[in-house]
Structure formats: C-alpha cells, structure tokens
Amino acid sequence: MVTEEEIEQVAKLMKIDVHDHKEFVEKVHDMINYFDILDSAGVEDEEIIMKDLPLSSLREDKHIPYDDKLIEKLNNYKGSYVRAPKMI
Amino acid sequence: MEGVKKGDFSAEDFMSATIDRIKNIDDKVHAFLQINSDAVEQARQIDKKLKLGEKIGACFGMPISIKDNICIKNSKTTCASKMLENFIAPYDATVISKLKEQDAVFVGKANMDEFAMGLTTEFSAYGPSRNPWNTDYVPGGSSGGSAVSVSAFECVASLGSDTGGSVRNPASFCSTVGYKPTYGLISRYGLISYANSIEQIGPITRTVKDTAFLLNIISGLDANDNTTIDNGSQDYLSEIDSGIEGRKIGIVKEMMGEGIDSSVLSATNDAVSRLEGLGAVCENVSIDMVKYSVAAYYTITATEAGSNLARYDNLRYGYDFPVEGFEFNSYISKARAKFGPEVIRRMILGGFVPSSGHAGKYFLKALKVKSKLTKEVNEAFKKYDYLIAPTVPILPFKIGEKINDPVSLFLVDINTVMSNLSGIPSISIPFAMSNGLPIGMQMMAKHLDDKSLLQAAKALENTVHLPEVSI
Numbered sequence: 064m065v066t067e068e069e070i071e072q073v074a075k076l077m078k079i080d081v082h083d084h085k086e087f088v089e090k091v092h093d094m095i096n097y098f099d100i101l102d103s104a105g106v107e108d109e110e111i112i113m114k115d116l117p118l119s120s121l122r123e124d125k126h127i128p129y130d131d132k133l134i135e136k137l138n139n140y141k142g143s144y145v146r147a148p149k150m151i
Numbered sequence: 152m153e154g155v156k157k158g159d160f161s162a163e164d165f166m167s168a169t170i171d172r173i174k175n176i177d178d179k180v181h182a183f184l185q186i187n188s189d190a191v192e193q194a195r196q197i198d199k200k201l202k203l204g205e206k207i208g209a210c211f212g213m214p215i216s217i218k219d220n221i222c223i224k225n226s227k228t229t230c231a232s233k234m235l236e237n238f239i240a241p242y243d244a245t246v247i248s249k250l251k252e253q254d255a256v257f258v259g260k261a262n263m264d265e266f267a268m269g270l271t272t273e274f275s276a277y278g279p280s281r282n283p284w285n286t287d288y289v290p291g292g293s294s295g296g297s298a299v300s301v302s303a304f305e306c307v308a309s310l311g312s313d314t315g316g317s318v319r320n321p322a323s324f325c326s327t328v329g330y331k332p333t334y335g336l337i338s339r340y341g342l343i344s345y346a347n348s349i350e351q352i353g354p355i356t357r358t359v360k361d362t363a364f365l366l367n368i369i370s371g372l373d374a375n376d377n378t379t380i381d382n383g384s385q386d387y388l389s390e391i392d393s394g395i396e397g398r399k400i401g402i403v404k405e406m407m408g409e410g411i412d413s414s415v416l417s418a419t420n421d422a423v424s425r426l427e428g429l430g431a432v433c434e435n436v437s438i439d440m441v442k443y444s445v446a447a448y449y450t451i452t453a454t455e456a457g458s459n460l461a462r463y464d465n466l467r468y469g470y471d472f473p474v475e476g477f478e479f480n481s482y483i484s485k486a487r488a489k490f491g492p493e494v495i496r497r498m499i500l501g502g503f504v505p506s507s508g509h510a511g512k513y514f515l516k517a518l519k520v521k522s523k524l525t526k527e528v529n530e531a532f533k534k535y536d537y538l539i540a541p542t543v544p545i546l547p548f549k550i551g552e553k554i555n556d557p558v559s560l561f562l563v564d565i566n567t568v569m570s571n572l573s574g575i576p577s578i579s580i581p582f583a584m585s586n587g588l589p590i591g592m593q594m595m596a597k598h599l600d601d602k603s604l605l606q607a608a609k610a611l612e613n614t615v616h617l618p619e620v621s622i
Contacts, residue, residue, distance in 0.1 A: 070499060077457070077502040078464070079495055080484040087492065090557055091499050097558050098450055098504065098513055104443040106519035120377050131241065139471055146474075 152211040162212030166194035182300035208253030231275040244341020262296030291321030316567025319579035323542035323591025334574035335380035338373035346452035363387035396430030405441035406540035414585035440524035448568040450517035457501020532597035542579040542591035
C-alpha cells in the first residue's frame with residue numbers, strides 16, 4: 064500500500080507544490096491503488112518487446128538555418144537587457 | 152469541396168459561411184480556442200489561383216480545425232493550458248505542411264483536455280466543450296473540440312491526437328468518424344508530446360471516405376520523425392467500396408462485459424448482425440490482457456508524461472512570471488501552479504510509478520502487459536481480419552458527473568487503449584442513437600492493414616442512417 068507521505072515526497076522531488084491539498088493527494092492515492100490490478104496479470108515471466116532502432120535511421124545532426132529572428136520574440140526586458148529566470 | 156472544384160460556389164463563400172456558423176453557435180458548444188482571422192482571405196487566394204488556372208491542391212480550401220497541441224507556425228498553440236497561454240509555434244507540424252501543400256485552410260485551433268490528459272474535454276484550462284447533441288453532456292476527449300467542430304458543422308474535418316482513445320472516444324460521443332492509424336503511419340513531428348511511444352495524430356471527419364482522403368495526404372515517412380513507417384504511398388480511397396464479404400470478424404468478449412450500457416450492447420449486436428448480412432463471419436474472441444490494459448496504459452503514459460512535461464519549468468517553456476523573491480526550486484514549483492489538476496495528478500503519477508523501489512511493481516509490469524497484449528492481439532489476427540467492439544461501453548454522460556472520480560473515468564478507456572498499446576489501426580464510426588445520444592462502433596485491423604480497415608468501416612457505414620445534429 065502506497066502512503067500519502069510517499070506521494071507528497073515524489074511531488075516535492077518533481078517540483079510540484081501540493082501542500083495542504085489533502086483531497087488531491089487522496090485522488091492520486093486512489094489512482095495508484097487501482098494500478099495494483101497489474102499484480103494479478105501473471106506477466107512475471109513475460110519478456111518486454113523493445114523495438115531496435117539502428118543508428119543509421121536517426122536524423123543527421125546538422126545545422127538547419129532558421130530565418131526568424133528569435134531575439135525579437137523575447138518580450139521581458141529591463142532597459143536594454145533581456146530578463147531570464149534566476150538559475151541559482 | 153466538390154462544389155468549389157466544379158465552380159458551383161467559391162472557396163471564399165464556403166469559408167465565409169463556415170466562419171458565420173462558428174460565430175453563431177460556438178458559444179453554445181465551445182469547440183474552438185482560437186479562430187483564424189485570416190481564413191477567408193486564404194480561401195480568397197485559392198479562388199484567385201483557380202481563376203488563373205494555377206494548380207490547386209486536393210483540398211480546394213477545405214476548412215479544417217486543428218487540435219491545439221499541433222503546431223501551426225506563427226499561431227498560438229496552447230495545449231489548452233495556462234502554462235502555454237502565449238506560446239507561438241515557431242514551425243509547422245509535418246501534417247500541417249502537408250495539408251498546406253494541398254490548399255487546406257485552418258479555420259481554428261480546437262479545444263482539448265489540457266495536454267491531452269482526459270477524456271471529456273472538461274480538463275481544458277479554458278472551459279469545457281459541450282456535446283452538440285445535448286449541451287449538458289460531455290463531448291468526449293481529449294480531442295473534444297475537434298469532434299464537436301466536425302459534428303456541429305463548424306468545419307469539414309479536423310485533426311486530433313489519440314493516445315488512448317482521444318480521437319475515437321469524442322468521435323463516438325459526437326457521432327463522427329474518428330481514426331487512430333497504425334503507429335508510425337502519420338508523422339508526430341510538431342505534435343506536442345504526451346506519451347510518444349503510443350500516441351498518433353488522427354483525422355476526425357463526417358464520413359469514412361473523408362478520413363481516407365485525409366489519410367492519403369498526411370500519412371507516410373517523415374525524416375523528422377524516425378518512428379514513421381513506409382506505407383508505399385498507399386491510396387486509401389481506391390477500392391474503398393470493396394466490402395467485407397467472406398471476411399472474418401472477432402467480437403472482443405472482454406470489451407462487452409461488466410458495466411456496458413444495455414443500449415450500447417444492443418447496438419453492438421445489431422452491428423454484428425449487419426456485418427453478417429454483408430457476408431462477414433463473426434465469432435467471439437477472448438483477449439485476456441484487455442482486463443489489465445487500462446492500468447498498463449495509465450502507468451506507461453504517466454511515466455512518459457512525467458518526462459515530457461519536465462520542460463514546462465519556465466526556464467525552457469512557460470510564461471512570464473517574475474523571478475524576484477524565489478529560490479530556484481520554489482520558482483519552478485510556483486510557476487507550475489498554472490498546470491491544471493489532472494496534469495499535476497498525472498505528473499505525480501509519472502514521477503511515482505517508475506521511481507526506485509516502485510518501477511518493478513508498476514512500470515516494468517505495465518510494459519510486460521503491453522508485450523503480452525500485443526502477442527494476444529497478433530494471435531487473434533491470425534484467425535480474424537478485423538476485431539469489433541463498441542468504441543466506449545457507456546453513453547455520453549453529463550458534464551461534471553465523473554470529474555471527481557478519476558478511477559471511474561479510467562474505465563471509459565477500456566475499449567480503446569488496446570489499439571494504442573499494440574500499435575494497430577482502429578476506427579470509430581457513428582452507428583446508433585440512444586435517448587438522443589450517439590453510440591459509436593469500433594473496428595480494428597492488424598498492423599498496417601489501414602486500407603482494409605477503411606473498406607470494412609465503409610461497408611458498415613453504408614448500413615447506417617442517422618439524423619444530423621440540430622443545434
């Protein structure tokens with residue numbers, strides 16, 4: 064059985080604020096409990112089918128010119144500086 | 152669009168009438184998040200090309216709505232989320248480029264559940280769409296706006312996306328055709344990702360022929376999506392009237408069980424009788440893993456969504472939100488408060504089910520169910536040409552009726568997720584009405600048998616005569 068504290072911990076790690084949302088956490092709890100049905104599927108010995116993707120089918124990593132001026136799409140300025148979220 | 156082609160009326164007249172229709176009724180059904188203010192002018196340009204005798208694409212100015220998770224260059228693509236409220240797409244999705252080449256006109260962006268997470272369109276951050284057959288009822292989802300726009304004559308066709316039934320479910324609830332192609336048949340380049348391993352773009356139209364017409368345009372290999380497959384430029388329209396005489400059809404037992412509405416069951420039995428009348432042989436077939444498919448589906452999609460939605464942190468994608476007063480992590484948490492409740496629930500699920508200590512119980516087991524289900528489906532297709540089941544086992548329900556019970560909403564997906572998990576093509580066609588609400592019938596075929604599936608769906612469609620929506 065999954066506990067609500069475990070769910071709150073995962074939410075915190077994922078940088079999602081769910082404090083004081085008891086009903087919300089309960090719903091997630093109900094959803095995870097529904098997934099317990101997978102225990103009775105009897106698939107323990109089943110192999111997972113993975114599709115091989117040869118490297119040759121991947122797109123070539125090359126520069127593609129882009130005509131639009133991205134700088135003009137920025138709209139958060141302070142004076143002549145572009146503002147960006149603080150990283151640290 | 153035959154009328155434009157023959158010169159009976161102009162593309163501009165048709166587009167103007169379409170825009171008037173949207174203006175007159177969309178406040179009742181809320182199919183659209185944005186309307187293309189340039190649509191009439193674009194139609195006028197097509198008329199000009201026609202007059203000058205220039206080459207015109209196959210769509211002749213066809214008004215098409217586009218689900219708001221598919222990018223159209225220089226237009227808003229919000230995914231019905233406040234997180235992307237002002238996001239302007241910098242490029243066209245491949246399906247959009249292909250439709251533009253064929254002179255389609257995009258009439259507007261269709262409402263949807265936020266980030267395609269939902270099956271009623273109630274989880275749109277901009278308010279729910281409403282079922283045109285009864286506006287107190289949900290239209291299905293997540294491509295609800297797309298299905299409503301087609302059903303209510305606000306456009307000729309629409310593109311939606313189907314991760315677990317998100318094209319077929321609203322098609323069924325709104326009495327339109329909804330198509331989920333073989334995985335890889337249509338490029339996903341420019342579709343904002345939810346669960347990459349199983350989602351597909353699919354058409355919503357009023358007829359099977361219109362679906363085949365659009366599939367001819369939008370299917371095929373794409374260098375920008377290496378999951379696309381070569382379909383040999385198949386023509387889905389040719390031989391569409393081939394019929395189904397002598398074909399074998401399996402009726403999926405697990406999709407007709409507990410909880411099915413009696414009118415849906417009766418409609419399915421009627422569909423089977425009609426198919427037999429057309430010369431098909433129908434038998435019951437059991438696909439045991441269907442029972443576990445919804446849990447596997449939500450586990451896999453939540454895991455992929457948890458990864459895909461990590462980019463909405465206001466550093467890479469997001470909205471203007473002042474940074475003063477926050478440290479790094481709390482800034483992201485606060486910015487993410489703009490996600491709606493269903494998206495947050497699924498992100499948390501997506502963090503939980505593949506996490507250390509839980510992955511073996513949930514995620515790996517879900518992948519094993521997916522593998523076993525695919526084997527069972529392939530086994531069934533050794534004996535049968537098609538499978539049949541109702542698209543949704545219940546009738547459309549009232550707006551708000553199930554919104555607070557996510558587990559009961561899960562079960563609405565039980566008949567549709569199998570096609571996504573196994574990658575097979577699947578179609579929902581309008582089949583019956585019960586108490587003024589539509590019932591859709593779902594047919595499925597084996598991997599890459601899309602052409603044959605459309606032929607079977609057309610044969611069944613020919614037996615159906617339903618009223619048009621009166622809104």
